[in-house]
Amino acid sequence: MDSFPDGRGYLAACTAGLPTLGTIAAQRADLDAWSRAETSPAGYGALVEEGRALFASLVGVPAAQVATGSQTSVMAAVVADALPDDAEVVVPDGDFSSVVFPFLAQAHRGVRVRSVPLDRLAASVGPDTALVVWSAVQSASGVVTDPDPVVAAARRVGALTLCDLTQAAGVLPVSAAPFDVTVTHAYKWLCAPRGVAFMTLSDDALGRLRPVQAGWYAGEDVWSSCYGPAMRLADDARRFDVSPAWQAWPGAVAALRHAVSLDPRSTWRHATGLADRLCDALGSPRQGRGVGAAAGGGAEGQAIVTFPDADGTALRAVTAAGLTASGRAGRLRIAFHHWNDEDDVSAVVAALAGVEPATSQA
Known part of the structure; x- marks a missing residue:
């Protein structure tokens, strides 16, 4: 509690977390540095890499499997784009729209989203299922889902899994390793400024998904990827990076340092x-x-x-x-x-x- 300003009466970490004292100091220092023209893209880039490594440590995967961005819905949309025509996606009733709407938006090519009761999620996975999508902790209710039966059911039929860790990482012990894809926005339980999100990808997902949102930050060497038409994408999950919201990262890294220091x-x-x-x-x-x-x-x-x-x-x-x-x-x-x-x-x-x-x- 001593790492935060007075949070008495604040009962809404599920809406937005409070900043640590370290995050406040980092954000103020960055604002001062910006006012003196002392910030640079390279400096922010170093923070992104530190943040990537810290988040990887937090969720138990190698940093090479972590992509960075600013919105979970954009990350989910990458998965939605990779689905074959007429694919079936299974989601729980009432899950958060950022992991539902990107798949509903694929209806024009026959992608079908089947919504089922949360406690029937694993049992509802069938031979036609291409992807199972759910939140580790439900935003509306706080219900925590045991992922093992869902992952096992998906593997039996060759379906991919996408788990949203936004309402879990930072408060619930989580591992991203069992899932093909996870998405996490860090502004809730991880207490980072809004605008920093993470995506983890298994080796299978790295091979099956395309970085349809690729820009200069998806290049193997971001500083030589600013102009086309030739571009070499990063070999690992960085190919799914989007250009960072620079001013959010100093505070985010401070928040992640705090998160990984805790049990x-x-x-x-x-x-x-x-x-x-x-x-x-x-x-x-x-x-x-x-x-x-x-x-x-x-x-x-x-x-x-x-x-x-x-x-x-x-x-x-x-x-x-x-x-x-x-x-x-x-x-x-x-x-x-x-x-x-x-x-x-x-x-x-x-x-x-x-x-x-x-x-x-x-």
């Missing part, structure tokens, strides 16, 4: 422990307990907990109490991260006193 299992225990205390205090069942192994870490519980709130009464009560939370899919959404403690649990309970929708069974 992710302790981070998860802290967050889920607070979530459990909140559920207990509200008389609601603990969420995510007894559901099996979580993504790559064997952990149970949820860092995001939600409660019925169809008319927004509970969210308005929490907001009126000076707390920051969010509402999604007709539910109040509360997220716990590094800066939260039991005082935040008590504050939510006090704010919701007498608010029936949030104190009834989830």
Whole structure:
């Protein structure tokens, strides 16, 4: 908690993380350097490479399998473009649009997106399935999916897997290694500035996907790839890089340094422990307990907990109490991260006193 500014009452890491003190210092230093004309593309490029290596360490893959960008939907669109005509894509009901819309946009060439209940995701993979897409942690509900049955089902039929780690990396122990592709935006639980995203690709995915968004930053030597028509693409995942949003990277690297310095299992225990205390205090069942192994870490519980709130009464009560939370899919959404403690649990309970929708069974 000492690594962050005062985050008391901020219960929305699932919407946007808070900056570490190191990130704030790095962003301010970069702004000052820019004002003195002391920044350069090469300097930012070095930060991108450090960030790539840090993220690779965080999710347990070699840096050569990590591509960088700024939006997860753009990365998912690369996968969508590589699908053959008339391919079937299986997704969970209600998953985040950034990993659904790019595939729906391929309907003109016969690509079919089949939406199924999350708990039936693995069972719904069939011989016609070319790709399975899901989020490790569901944005709207905080539900954590055991990836092993899904990956096993996809492998049995030769389908690729794409897992969005945006709501997981930084709070839940995760590994990108089991998946063909992962996409992660770092501005949520990793607490980076918005505009820094990562894509991991297995050897199979590297061979099957095309860098349709390739620009100068996808070159083997980015500094000699500024002009056409000849271009040599990078041999590894860097061929999927897009030109970085320079000013976001100093703070992102500082945030990633902080993330890799922590024990992710302790981070998860802290967050889920607070979530459990909140559920207990509200008389609601603990969420995510007894559901099996979580993504790559064997952990149970949820860092995001939600409660019925169809008319927004509970969210308005929490907001009126000076707390920051969010509402999604007709539910109040509360997220716990590094800066939260039991005082935040008590504050939510006090704010919701007498608010029936949030104190009834989830």
